Amino acid sequence: MTLRTTCALAGVALLAITAFGPARAQSPERAEVMHWWTSGGEAAAVKVFADRFKAGGGEWVDSAVAGGEAARAAAINRIIGGNPPASSQFNTGRQFDDLVGQDLLADMSSVATEGNWTSVMPEAIVNAASRDGKFYAVPVNIHGQNWMFYNAATFQKAGITEAPTTFDALFAALDKLKAAGVTPMAWGGQAWQETLVFDAFLLGHVGKDNFIKIFRDHDTALVNSPEFKKSVEDFAKLRNYVDAGAPGRNWNDATAMVITGKAGVQIMGDWAKGDFINAKMTPGQDAGCALVPGDAGYVMGGDVFVFPKNGSDTPTTPQALLAKTMLDPETQIEFNNVKGSIPVRTDVDTSKMDACAQKGVSEVRDPAKQVPAATYMISADTTGQLQDAITNFFSNPSASADDFVATYADIIGSAD
Incomplete structure (x- = not known):
């Protein structure tokens, strides 16, 4: 709020x-x-x-x-x-x-x-x-907010042998899931969920130190960097891997899609793991887990x-x-x-x-x-503005990465 x-x-x-x-x-x-x-x-x-x-x-x-x-x-x-x-x-x-x-x-x-x-x-x-x-x-x-959870059996059926450790490997895995007739990405189309995914992609592209500088120091030069823009472009690619029912979906309903094999991957905080456990799936085995690519740290x-x-x-x-x-x-x-x-x-x-x-x-x-997490470093008001910008960008396939970067920089530059 x-x-x-x-x-x-x-x-x-x-x-x-x-x-x-x-x-x-x-x-x-x-x-x-x-x-x-x-x-x-x-x-x-x-x-x-x-x-x-x-x-x-x-x-x-x-x-x-x-x-x-x-x-x-x-x-x-x-x-x-x-x-x-x-x-x-x-x-x-x-x-x-x-x-x-x-x-x-x-x-x-x-x-x-x-x-x-x-x-x-x-x-x-x-x-x-x-x-x-x-x-x-x-x-x-x-x-941990930058986890990828997946159904190991669904991965196996799609011919995916290991959790992706690079963004290229992630998109290749999503393509395999799509070809296998599975919704590749279990997506909760709510502003806070989409922001969580964006932040995970941002960390993976810019690294820990720059991630902190963006939010703590309001560094707009980093927002205008090639690495930041690449994170935006990769985030936008995810539009190709979500289903039509995503808008407004609760996170636990998206988790249920992975549990039941209807979807392949969910990027979500590890509270989702509680629902896998409740469904009698063993974390690290039936319910696979890996951090979002980049190996840049653990978003707390x-x-x-x-x-x-x-x-x-x-x-x-x-x-x-x-x-x-x-x-x-x-x-x-x-x-x-x-x-x-x-x-x-x-x-x-x-x-x-x-x-x-x-x-x-x-x-x-x-x-x-x-x-x-970004919310440790920016106010609730700034958080709300960024969430609005991210969800508006993701929901509009014609939105340009450059325009989004400019909007994000404006918000970060005036953050309290």
């Missing part, structure tokens, strides 16, 4: 209070948690948190809202309206900047200090969860939970318990095994995680491979 959306939310706060009822006092252990984890794999993962919290003496009150943007809007309405949940999910990055700026979130630094979070999390994750040295969010996982996205103030700047007893539960080492392993992500803690034993997770862990433990 962008700042354009957020600014409109204050005006409908009364509606949120009406919809959810007046504020009610919570028992010391009760914690209502708002999130958007509603797919099969996601629901199984959130149950891990709920069960662990209950085992620790808490009472988990589940408040699921389908769709990330809808869930964030509902949570912000509740928080602004004075009837906040105990905790609410956001993506790692700058989505909750407005709430921090309005002094509506509890400072979780005391829990962070007790748990020594800064020593067990990658620096980019710590920075994304902190503002002015204070923790205002609790990171719970690291999602993820999820955090914020804890709205409830009469104090510091967390309440159930909020502190919930934060500690989410980052408990055993909970981290169990949750991420189901979710498809990898633990945000780097000090836990991941040796029994699946093959795809092992590759992700290996990447993240190498600082040279850690690539912060």
Whole structure:
């Protein structure tokens, strides 16, 4: 959700209070948690948190809202309206900047200090969860955003013997899938999904350092480089490999196409792996996985939970318990095994995680491979503008790469 959306939310706060009822006092252990984890794999993962919290003496009150943007809007309405949940999910990055700026979130630094979070999390994750040295969010996982997932049996039938490691090999594989009568690319035609794919292609073409310079330093010279334009042209080629039903498709519906053999490849974050696991497909075997070509690093996205103030700047007893539960080492392993992500803690034993997770862990433990997602470095408003530009470009086959580059450069050049 962008700042354009957020600014409109204050005006409908009364509606949120009406919809959810007046504020009610919570028992010391009760914690209502708002999130958007509603797919099969996601629901199984959130149950891990709920069960662990209950085992620790808490009472988990589940408040699921389908769709990330809808869930964030509902949570912000509740928080602004004075009837906040105990905790609410956001993506790692700058989505909750407005709430921090309005002094509506509890400072979780005391829990962070007790748990020594800064020593067990990658620096980019710590920075994304902190503002002015204070923790205002609790990171719970690291999602690799530049994965390619494929059905190994579908690949075999199409005569594809290995995962493509170059862009030329990727397009050759897509051609083979198309010739075999399979939809080559399972595509979710939503702005955030198309942006995720574009960012993966961009990283593969320009490399880690230039990827960071574009978003962190707003380097328009790099946007106007030949490497950037090549990433745009290759991204545009994907139009030839998606089906007519792609516009508006949810990510998990696209994942289901790969699971059932109707499509060959999906470029998606590793939350998709949770649905493969839920379908009894073994990651790294039945469900193949490889990073998008370029070998430029691991795009680190993820999820955090914020804890709205409830009469104090510091967390309440159930909020502190919930934060500690989410980052408990055993909970981290169990949750991420189901979710498809990898633990945000780097000090836990991941040796029994699946093959795809092992590759992700290996990447993240190498600082040279850690690539912060674009949303760590640009505002929600800038993110929204780029998403609009990318999805408009992809949906218009006659759009020129040069015009798109110029639009992208304008947005990056004025980014905050």
